[in-house]
Amino acid sequence: MPNSQDIPAAESVEELKLVAISALENSSTSEELEVWRVDFIGRKGKLTSLLRGLGSLAVDDRRVVGAAANRLRGELEGLFEKRIAVVNSSSAPLGSIDVTLPGRKPASGGLHPSTQMIREITQAFNEMGFQTVEGPEVELERYNFDMLNIPQNHPARDMFDTFWVDSEKDDLLLRTHTSPVQARVMEANDPPIRVVVPGKCYRYEATDATHEWQFNQIEGLAVDEGITFADLKGTLYEFARRIFGPSQKVRFRCDFFPFVEPGVDMSIEWKGNWLEIMGAGMVHPKVLENAGYDSDKYTGFAFGMGPERISMLKNEITDIRHFFSNDLRFLSQF
Numbered sequence: 001m002p003n004s005q006d007i008p009a010a011e012s013v014e015e016l017k018l019v020a021i022s023a024l025e026n027s028s029t030s031e032e033l034e035v036w037r038v039d040f041i042g043r044k045g046k047l048t049s050l051l052r053g054l055g056s057l058a059v060d061d062r063r064v065v066g067a068a069a070n071r072l073r074g075e076l077e078g079l080f081e082k083r084i085a086v087v088n089s090s091s092a093p094l095g096s097i098d099v100t101l102p103g104r105k106p107a108s109g110g111l112h113p114s115t116q117m118i119r120e121i122t123q124a125f126n127e128m129g130f131q132t133v134e135g136p137e138v139e140l141e142r143y144n145f146d147m148l149n150i151p152q153n154h155p156a157r158d159m160f161d162t163f164w165v166d167s168e169k170d171d172l173l174l175r176t177h178t179s180p181v182q183a184r185v186m187e188a189n190d191p192p193i194r195v196v197v198p199g200k201c202y203r204y205e206a207t208d209a210t211h212e213w214q215f216n217q218i219e220g221l222a223v224d225e226g227i228t229f230a231d232l233k234g235t236l237y238e239f240a241r242r243i244f245g246p247s248q249k250v251r252f253r254c255d256f257f258p259f260v261e262p263g264v265d266m267s268i269e270w271k272g273n274w275l276e277i278m279g280a281g282m283v284h285p286k287v288l289e290n291a292g293y294d295s296d297k298y299t300g301f302a303f304g305m306g307p308e309r310i311s312m313l314k315n316e317i318t319d320i321r322h323f324f325s326n327d328l329r330f331l332s333q334f
């Protein structure tokens, strides 16, 4: 009986394939790979001798086995190239571990710089008795504007360049600030209220180094009997000291927002300049009444700030667009 080395058959092509692949996997230096090449796909190699033996087969068998053997050649040549590339790219012998190398820290992710700043700020308020709550980013016109004393056709709506959402009643928008959550919280709860509200806001405006069409805000609201402007100042002063340091100076100036009266902006002294970091004020009586509160009994204060802007000050970031461009060279510095 002739053995399979003399007379090739379909099975011997399969057999050769298995042997060749396992030998290739065990070759881990360029020298070993060269030996493999000569042995399996070289001019006098195993595959060539298998092809040579085809002559002794019946015509039909020859066609089948010949085609299989040629396919195998293509396959083995491809695998060989890949293996060479792998071996050349690693200096240590494959399959071995260089135990003399120093340990390396595995790569790990981190919190987004906006998230880090939001947590720092909300924590400062949490420690002063404010609870963190959230509200929807796709908001009803009613909460974003009407409940906040900004009726339809009021010129103050122009302060907010609004992204409107296609909807049946045309009353849906991407919230332009976190203030609508003031109205939502008051509607659903009775005083006393002390909340901070972090979240994304959107404005349809041109972007530049200090303006983005998407950004975060942190809203604050305190409502109770007997809350005064002194409480507003004391709370925000304390916030500034917790975030910027114990000797931080702050300044309040008059400003206008339809949902507060009186309204102010707060600036901090930063490298010799006064920089505005938030809007604030005493909650407008109309806003309290819109939520069903008795404005003779209850008073409150509210404020809103942009955590990206505060992070820009603290971390000397010159362009707000870095926060949302997903560039690891920026993100990995935090």
Ligand code: PHE
Pocket (backbone or CB within 6 Å): 176, 177, 178, 179, 219, 257, 260, 279, 280, 281, 302, 303, 304, 305
């Ligand atoms: N919502 C205002 C803004 O986006 C900020 C603000 C909040 C002002 C609360 C006063 C009170 O500009």
